[in-house]
Amino acid sequence: xxxxxxxxxxxxxxxxxxxxxxxxxxxxxxxxxxxxxxxxxxxxxxxxxxxxxxxxxxxxxxxxxxxxxxxxxxxxxxxxxxxxxxxxxxxxxxxxxxxxxxxxxxxxxxxxxxxxxxxxxxxxxxxxxxxxxxxxxxxxxxxxxxxxxxxxxxxxxxxxxxxxxxxxxxxxxxxxxxxxxxxxxxxxxx
Numbered sequence: 001x002x003x004x005x006x007x008x009x010x011x012x013x014x015x016x017x018x019x020x021x022x023x024x025x026x027x028x029x030x031x032x033x034x035x036x037x038x039x040x041x042x043x044x045x046x047x048x049x050x051x052x053x054x055x056x057x058x059x060x061x062x063x064x065x066x067x068x069x070x071x072x073x074x075x076x077x078x079x080x081x082x083x084x085x086x087x088x089x090x091x092x093x094x095x096x097x098x099x100x101x102x103x104x105x106x107x108x109x110x111x112x113x114x115x116x117x118x119x120x121x122x123x124x125x126x127x128x129x130x131x132x133x134x135x136x137x138x139x140x141x142x143x144x145x146x147x148x149x150x151x152x153x154x155x156x157x158x159x160x161x162x163x164x165x166x167x168x169x170x171x172x173x174x175x176x177x178x179x180x181x182x183x184x185x186x187x188x189x190x
Contacts, residue, residue, distance in 0.1 A: 061113055061150040061170055061177050062100060068170070068179040069102060069109065076102045076109075086131065089138050096131045100150070107144045108136075111170070117151035122162050125149060133190040145190040150177065 062081040069076060080101040088095055100111035110132060112125045129147045136145060148168035151158075159180065162169050166188020169180040 061111070064177065065100065065111065065150075065170065066102060068177075069168075072179065072181070074102070074104070074107065074109075076104050078103050086135050089135065095135065096128045098128070098132070103143070105143070107146065108132075109146045109148055109168070111148040111150050113150045115151070116153040117149050117158050117162070118155075119158055119161050122149060122158065122165055122167065125167065126165055129190045146187045147190070 062079070066076050066079050078101075080098075084098050084101045085094060086096040086098070087093060098110040099113040102109040102111065110125075110129060112121065112128070114121050125147055129145060133145055135141075136143070146168070147166065148170055149162045150170035152172045154162075154169065154171050159169050159171070163182055163185055166186070168187060170177050171180055172178075
């Protein structure tokens with residue numbers, strides 16, 4: 001059966017529209033890919049910026065931290081300020097990282113440093129402390145483990161939550177950091 005000229009033109013127009021649509025989809029997909037790459041790069045840069053803020057906060061905290069804790073009765077003889085990674089003793093799998101570690105023969109204090117600490121940071125440090133205790137137990141390390149949160153900016157609510165969680169709080173005070181210990185505070189042992 002022969003097609004009429006109108007049917008042939010309609011068929012050709014439909015095919016051209018499909019081809020044009022396919023090209024537009026291809027171009028849209030290319031633009032989505034570009035956007036994904038831009039978002040990925042932006043997220044990477046934001047992460048790097050966050051790390052830089054963390055490094056600044058660590059440099060503010062580290063210089064006087066041993067003295068501050070020694071002034072309240074600790075006698076720390078070792079400090080790690082470049083971050084310490086904790087791995088599973090058997091599998092060597094990464095389990096945790098601590099920003100600053102203060103230690104002697106009887107106690108270790110793990111300090112998490114944040115530019116602006118929040119409740120989620122406290123919860124994460126609680127979980128980290130449990131991991132550190134499990135690792136210590138597996139290595140027959142019987143020292144007491146305690147935690148601290150250091151922050152350039154911390155709200156009263158977050159500070160109170162940290163204290164209730166058993167953490168020392170180290171916060172910005174002018175051009176130095178101060179160790180905030182409320183009356184009746186008892187640090188938690190892990």
